Amino acid sequence: MLFPTTTFAIFFMLVLPLSWLLMPRGARWRPFMIAASYVFYAAWDWHFVLLLAFSTVWNHLFAGAINRRSDPRARRGLLGVAVAGDVALLGYFKYYDFFVTSTHNAFSYAGVDLPLEVRQIVLPVGISFFTFMAISYVVDTYRGDWQPAPFGKFATYLSFFPHLVAGPIVRPGELLPQFETPRDPRYVDTSRAFYLIATGLFKKVVIANYLASSIVDPVFGAPNQHSSLEVLVGVYAYAVQIYADFSGYTDMAIGIALLLGFRFPQNFDSPYAATSIQDFWRRWHMTLSRWLRDYVYIPLGGNRKGRLVTYRNLMLTMLIGGLWHGAGWTFVAWGAIHGTALATERWWRERPGFVERPWTPLRRGWHRFVTFQVVCFAWIFFRSDSFATAREVIVRLFTAWGEASPLVTLGVVAAIAAGIGSQYLPPRIPLAIMARFSRLHVAAQAVVLALALLATNSMGPEGVAPFIYFRF
Amino acid sequence: MSQTDQPRSRRHPEERWAEGGRRLHSAGAAVVVALGALGLGLLLNAPGIHKSASTQPEGWKRNVALALTGPLQDVSSALLLDRPRRALKAVLGRSSDDRIDTAVAIPTPQTKPAGSGTSPPPVARTKFTPEHKLRIWIAGDSLVIVPGESIERAAAGSPVLDPLAVDGRIATGLERPDLFNWFTHLRQVMKTKRPEAVVLMFGGNDDHDFMTGLPKGVTIGPFDSPTWIAEYRRRVGGLMDTITRAGGYVVWIGLPITADPAQTRRFDAINAIVQSEAAKRPGRASYLDTYFNFAGDNGGYAEYLPNDSGQLVKMRADDGVHFERPAGDLIAREVLHRLYQRYDLTSWRRRPSTG
Numbered sequence: 063m064l065f066p067t068t069t070f071a072i073f074f075m076l077v078l079p080l081s082w083l084l085m086p087r088g089a090r091w092r093p094f095m096i097a098a099s100y101v102f103y104a105a106w107d108w109h110f111v112l113l114l115a116f117s118t119v120w121n122h123l124f125a126g127a128i129n130r131r132s133d134p135r136a137r138r139g140l141l142g143v144a145v146a147g148d149v150a151l152l153g154y155f156k157y158y159d160f161f162v163t164s165t166h167n168a169f170s171y172a173g174v175d176l177p178l179e180v181r182q183i184v185l186p187v188g189i190s191f192f193t194f195m196a197i198s199y200v201v202d203t204y205r206g207d208w209q210p211a212p213f214g215k216f217a218t219y220l221s222f223f224p225h226l227v228a229g230p231i232v233r234p235g236e237l238l239p240q241f242e243t244p245r246d247p248r249y250v251d252t253s254r255a256f257y258l259i260a261t262g263l264f265k266k267v268v269i270a271n272y273l274a275s276s277i278v279d280p281v282f283g284a285p286n287q288h289s290s291l292e293v294l295v296g297v298y299a300y301a302v303q304i305y306a307d308f309s310g311y312t313d314m315a316i317g318i319a320l321l322l323g324f325r326f327p328q329n330f331d332s333p334y335a336a337t338s339i340q341d342f343w344r345r346w347h348m349t350l351s352r353w354l355r356d357y358v359y360i361p362l363g364g365n366r367k368g369r370l371v372t373y374r375n376l377m378l379t380m381l382i383g384g385l386w387h388g389a390g391w392t393f394v395a396w397g398a399i400h401g402t403a404l405a406t407e408r409w410w411r412e413r414p415g416f417v418e419r420p421w422t423p424l425r426r427g428w429h430r431f432v433t434f435q436v437v438c439f440a441w442i443f444f445r446s447d448s449f450a451t452a453r454e455v456i457v458r459l460f461t462a463w464g465e466a467s468p469l470v471t472l473g474v475v476a477a478i479a480a481g482i483g484s485q486y487l488p489p490r491i492p493l494a495i496m497a498r499f500s501r502l503h504v505a506a507q508a509v510v511l512a513l514a515l516l517a518t519n520s521m522g523p524e525g526v527a528p529f530i531y532f533r534f
Numbered sequence: 535m536s537q538t539d540q541p542r543s544r545r546h547p548e549e550r551w552a553e554g555g556r557r558l559h560s561a562g563a564a565v566v567v568a569l570g571a572l573g574l575g576l577l578l579n580a581p582g583i584h585k586s587a588s589t590q591p592e593g594w595k596r597n598v599a600l601a602l603t604g605p606l607q608d609v610s611s612a613l614l615l616d617r618p619r620r621a622l623k624a625v626l627g628r629s630s631d632d633r634i635d636t637a638v639a640i641p642t643p644q645t646k647p648a649g650s651g652t653s654p655p656p657v658a659r660t661k662f663t664p665e666h667k668l669r670i671w672i673a674g675d676s677l678v679i680v681p682g683e684s685i686e687r688a689a690a691g692s693p694v695l696d697p698l699a700v701d702g703r704i705a706t707g708l709e710r711p712d713l714f715n716w717f718t719h720l721r722q723v724m725k726t727k728r729p730e731a732v733v734l735m736f737g738g739n740d741d742h743d744f745m746t747g748l749p750k751g752v753t754i755g756p757f758d759s760p761t762w763i764a765e766y767r768r769r770v771g772g773l774m775d776t777i778t779r780a781g782g783y784v785v786w787i788g789l790p791i792t793a794d795p796a797q798t799r800r801f802d803a804i805n806a807i808v809q810s811e812a813a814k815r816p817g818r819a820s821y822l823d824t825y826f827n828f829a830g831d832n833g834g835y836a837e838y839l840p841n842d843s844g845q846l847v848k849m850r851a852d853d854g855v856h857f858e859r860p861a862g863d864l865i866a867r868e869v870l871h872r873l874y875q876r877y878d879l880t881s882w883r884r885r886p887s888t889g
Contacts, residue, residue, distance in 0.1 A: 323561070515572075
């Protein structure tokens, strides 16, 4: 059930009033919300509901067991089993075939034909997101940051439909306390919710879909058929497409949760205005970045064990981040580019005699430009279906200047400019729009939103393309 | 707080404001705004919503959607609420988006004169050169996109091939011209772009009982019934004739084996129709069987297959139907092989130098 569909609109218009009606009675609200979330998830494939239920029971049992033990070794052992189970589940569904084919191919280079069987496993939607949330729950319990919640609350936390299939990756400490007390139905941040839903819809349905069909898909489908200008604009267009697609989805998720009375953490903060790769990762998919920081980078030693170990940890964290996005070597390469860039930036700042110069507009602009180019270079590997395609894209960037570029239209350039330009808007502008909207009469608010629906539906293509991040 | 104050404060709670001066509203107001926006949004977008309803797969969901969106469109039209959408579509140059065109415009089949049992005259092997390139148009449903892109990439290696952009349209086919009318579109493309070779792949969404655009008085039975086959055959043959009568050569890529054996059987039925129609047009149409390219050692579906150097590569997408790039490359090779057989694409290399 995709957010920008009539089916979801009907589902949500049933869930929203019922949720508020049941809210004062937590004992009824939680089963209702779990049921609603499972219906939402079952709309893809009801079999996967069993997987979500298994993950819920597994992690609840282990969190409880960890909490009951006081012996550090027993606690560590239980944590190890719990996380291993989560990783095994994710590994089986997401990486089994990748592992088998990679192993088979590595040995076949040496002339050894391993009798390994590919299982053709279907990837359950959202498994990467809810598995990471489950891991953070048991790890936080182990660290003593959090007392295990009753089963109903944990099941609601893990399955809550606004974040279920593509995040944001909400930490237990951010959502579970909100389940403790009923949300106050008198004070809902509706203007922010509607703003996020409307802009998220527009980003996904109009900007992302338009750029994908107009230039990104043709360029990455057959790079050698396109001029250097088309390839360059195609790469920039993909940067905007993936931002509009993913941030559009999470904006909608945050807005939908807000209408239900719950606050989710921010997931994007103008990532293409970043002045370094480190800054980029503080702004792009922020809930994944901090998950990787807290559950991978810091446990590996972070920056506490010397410079070389820090560089290694940065690289390992980004490689895991790359692999999290997809079972393919191009995703690993994407992670490696970011890991190398992060380590290089760190080395540059830590070299002897380095003095941080004050930020001037020119220097800030230059850093933003260079960072954006590095990010776009990495996106080439992320979007390409193979290294051969990535190589073709890169070669074509330099070898076909002066050829006709019919795909570079005014509409494409305008959509890219809007996608990047929107990230340089001062925050006071959206705040002012939301404030003004919030002061309108409810009837006027409905009219404004209906007009936004008209614009989105009329300008978007027929049908709805799947979200890029559903694959992850 | 007195007893009498409580109901008043519940009805008129103290106003609260969030960051940036946003006024917080009640949950009831949120429901009212959402319902109002959706209701008005439905009326404003009624023509598009009605088209979406009519293009759904046959079944109770479509019937319910049509029963609801038909009157919705009438109300929208009566209140002139459909005008803004029409105006916006016109500005965008997409006025036909909401139109439902079910006309199956195909040439009338040519009847052979009595006594002419002979086969048609052989087709000339036209020569193409870097100055006079072979224009290739690749079209079909979503299945054609990956092979089409592979054909484009492979064609880049030859200065005599000029592939047009791949025209792959998701969820379309020959059964449902209301969703996208390939018959009208193909005629326009043959007229305006004049491709000499047309690579088609259809049928991925056609393995159902339901067809729109049936001739007056014609009804069809279930999928693969004689009446269904007759109508589908008429459409496949009609597309082929539209191309061949405009002087084009058709390479029709057959549907592949899929992860679902029942779907594969349905695809086989469609393939049989296409294959027999292509056989009726020797030299003008060619059917490319893909079944065994993508079957495993046991003859069944395989997502991964060894490539030429023995490496296991992912051939099929996770949905068990669509292709991955290596599969597209395999099909592209076969398609180009057909084109090289049909046309003279190499003799230009032997021309004497003009130095």
